[in-house]
Amino acid sequence: MSARAEGAFTGVLRDVERQLALPIPDRIRILRELEYDLEALSGRFLAEGLSPEDAIRRALEALVPDSRSLGELGRLHAPLYRRMTGHLSAHRLRLFERCALVGITALVLVAQASTLVRADLLRNPSPFLLPVLGSGALLLGMVLAKGFQLWVKGDHTDPSRGLRPILAGSGAVLALGIGGVIVDLYRLAAVLERSPEQAGILTPDWLVRDSALLSVAIILALAGGLAWLVFSHWVSLVSGARLDLLGPNPRVRPFDGRNRVQ
Amino acid sequence: MTERDFDVQAFARDINELLVLSTLQDGPKHGYQIGLDVESSSNGLFRFRHGTLYPILHRLEDEGLIRGSWSGDGGRRRKAYSLTATGERHLRGETNRVQEIVSRLMQLLQGPGEVRA
Numbered sequence: 382m383s384a385r386a387e388g389a390f391t392g393v394l395r396d397v398e399r400q401l402a403l404p405i406p407d408r409i410r411i412l413r414e415l416e417y418d419l420e421a422l423s424g425r426f427l428a429e430g431l432s433p434e435d436a437i438r439r440a441l442e443a444l445v446p447d448s449r450s451l452g453e454l455g456r457l458h459a460p461l462y463r464r465m466t467g468h469l470s471a472h473r474l475r476l477f478e479r480c481a482l483v484g485i486t487a488l489v490l491v492a493q494a495s496t497l498v499r500a501d502l503l504r505n506p507s508p509f510l511l512p513v514l515g516s517g518a519l520l521l522g523m524v525l526a527k528g529f530q531l532w533v534k535g536d537h538t539d540p541s542r543g544l545r546p547i548l549a550g551s552g553a554v555l556a557l558g559i560g561g562v563i564v565d566l567y568r569l570a571a572v573l574e575r576s577p578e579q580a581g582i583l584t585p586d587w588l589v590r591d592s593a594l595l596s597v598a599i600i601l602a603l604a605g606g607l608a609w610l611v612f613s614h615w616v617s618l619v620s621g622a623r624l625d626l627l628g629p630n631p632r633v634r635p636f637d638g639r640n641r642v643q
Numbered sequence: 644m645t646e647r648d649f650d651v652q653a654f655a656r657d658i659n660e661l662l663v664l665s666t667l668q669d670g671p672k673h674g675y676q677i678g679l680d681v682e683s684s685s686n687g688l689f690r691f692r693h694g695t696l697y698p699i700l701h702r703l704e705d706e707g708l709i710r711g712s713w714s715g716d717g718g719r720r721r722k723a724y725s726l727t728a729t730g731e732r733h734l735r736g737e738t739n740r741v742q743e744i745v746s747r748l749m750q751l752l753q754g755p756g757e758v759r760a
Binding site for chain 2: 410422440457
């Protein structure tokens with residue numbers, strides 16, 4: 382962005398952005414188009430002999446969308462999900478989203494549980510396997526909710542919110558798995574100290590049980606970490622593009638349900 | 644005239660869309676150029692103000708009647724629009740329809756005796 386444009390149009394672009402309740406990539410595309418057109422049109426007016434103030438004023442008057450045009454742009458670019466659920470009240474929409482999230486998470490968990498049963502991992506499991514699986518289910522719910530918010534609902538008022546808990550959840554799952562293996566190892570050592578003759582039976586049993594625990598913990602933590610990485614990368618890309626266009630610290634209108642495109 | 648009900652607001656919107664499409668017959672243009680060309684070729688009769696051009700452009704793009712393409716490097720991107728083959732066909736068909744509506748209107752304005760059922 383040129384220095385002239387920063388002075389003349391950045392404030393206007395920020396104002397327009399505040400009134401566009403759209404996903405950040407759509408907002409950026411609209412604002413980039415507007416920015417170039419404003420610069421080119423004011424340049425054209427300047428070349429025709431208008432004063433810089435008049436050139437800018439006339440360009441703004443011609444191109445900056447009023448509330449009606451912004452509303453129309455909002456409807457045209459609204460994500461499919463918002464268009465499909467536009468007739469629902471905010472309360473009903475919230476209820477629908479929560480039910481859908483719980484339902485999808487439950488479906489994925491049932492599919493995972495059947496895989497675990499088929500793989501014989503739940504036969505004689507470590508006492509830490511269920512807490513690891515429970516934390517993994519919570520992590521899965523967080524990842525699904527974030528993906529839904531960013532890419533289906535297109536609610537980008539605070540895109541980086543909820544990313545740290547995903548990373549922390551991944552770490553917690555891994556820590557729980559490793560902690561479980563260590564505790565199981567101590568318990569095995571204590572039993573073997575009392576009755577070393579059982580080593581031939583208990584040690585292979587421990588190996589199978591705790592390698593399963595560790596594998597599940599590592600897979601869940603990796604999946605959560607990967608999801609965090611993808612979300613973070615995407616958020617930093619779109620936030621970078623937004624900052625590049627609007628300068629530092631563009632204020633964000635909080636998403637309060639009323640700025641939803643109807 | 645077509646059998647469908649005549650809607651004045653929709654007609655005004657159609658006219659705006661046709662103005663944009665006809666301007667793009669000369670070749671690809673940026674949004675501000677389209678606005679300027681419509682204004683100059685109609686001697687100021689038609690003018691897009693307060694950003695009314697953008698919803699029209701984006702709707703036409705959405706309907707596949709025009710194609711928007713970005714050019715330029717990372718920070719200095721600009722969008723130009725060009726007419727698609729569908730847009731050209733649409734323009735021809737709608738021009739005939741507008742001609743028919745205007746001729747009917749003129750008949751009405753010139754006197755009831757000249758209006759044919």
